[in-house]
Amino acid sequence: MTSAPPASDSRTFRRAFADLRDGARQRELWGHLAWQDIKQRYRRSVLGPLWITLSMGITALGLGLLYSQLFGAEIATFLPYITTGFIVWNFILGCLTEGTDTFIANEGLIKHLPAPLSVYVLRTVWRQSIMLAHNLIIYFLVIAIFWGSVTTPGYSITEGGVPQPGLNWSVLLAIPAFVLVAINAGWVVLLFGIASTRFRDIPQVVTSLINLLFFMTPIVWSTDILKDKFGESAGWRDLVAELNPLYHFIQLVRAPLIGNEQSWHHWAVVGAFTIVGWALALLVMRNYRARVSYWV
Incomplete structure (x- = not known):
């Protein structure tokens, strides 16, 4: 009786x-490659990478002034809320959109440079x-x-909203919070990056959903607004935020940066996504790591 052939060493x-x-x-x-990406993006620019900061500042100021008037909020507390939300959102957005193209954009290096996919x-x-x-x-x-x-x-944050400490x-809790968000960014880039090499529609799908995700996430609006409009028992309307994983990721970093009360359930949700996300990413990497160089 012949024994079954051993599993391929590349799929372990x-x-x-x-x-x-x-x-x-x-x-x-x-x-070095990351620094070169930023330098190349702003090559021959007078302000260089400071355009990143300038663009962020203009966007946060414009939307902060607009939405503070729409929601009847004090600009002194609403602008820091929007600014920190935008900073964390841009990090998540970049990891989502550029993560889907991670391996596709590095096709030349993957085929000619013997380096780990990570x-x-x-x-x-x-x-x-x-x-x-x-x-x-x-922010500062x-x-x-x-x-x-x-x-x-x-x-x-808004008039009549929840008092904050x-x-x-x-x-200082923002430091471990960001580290946890960055760890999650790793599995997002890895999982979506490998999937996008096989299914080239994924980057377009993610890009199409970005605007919806932005407006459905409490970035330019606060959960206080739901309670102010519908009372403490906002019912299913509370789920608009609570069932949105991006809300927990953003609030995890934003809350300590602006002196908001940090809820333990944000840590629990993000921790759960960390475990499940990396499990899926490792499973995909085990099965399809060797095929990426062919798919790109």
Whole structure:
């Protein structure tokens, strides 16, 4: 009786984990590539990467002034809310949209450079992290201008909204919160990147849904508005935010940055997505890692 042939060594979790480990070790490679991406994008520009910050500032200021009037909110508390929401949203947006093209855009390197696939994932996440760091300049500027308002205990985002504790040392929670969001960005880029090499419609689908996701997520509006309009028992309307995973990711980082009360359930939801997301990404990587170079 002949025994069954052994499974292909390229389709094992051991190879998948080895790819991630080897990719993390080559930080000089993906770090350099990420910096080159940003330099190339703003080549021969007078302001260079500062255009990232300027664009963010103009957008946040314009929408902050508009929506604060529409919702009857104080600009001193609403503008920091919108600004931090935009900063985190842009990071997530970049990982979603550019993540779907991660391997497609690196076709030449994948076919000619013997590097782990995770190098290109880390390149994308690190590039978005650098852009987020640029945008934090706007955050510090807005907080400095409205320092008195956001540090006052009991302030609210909108009139009659939930009282907030105000900016304090809990702002340091934004650091582990962002690390957790960045870890999730890794599986998003890996999973969507591999899937997009096989099914080229995925980038278009993601791009088409971006605007809907933006307006359905509490970025330019607050959950306080639902309670103000429909009362404490907003019913199914509360689910508009609570069933939106992006809300939990954004609020996880935004809340400590502007002195809002941090709810434990945001950590629980994001933690659950971390476990499930990486499990799916590793499964896909185990099965299709070796085919990416052919699909691109």
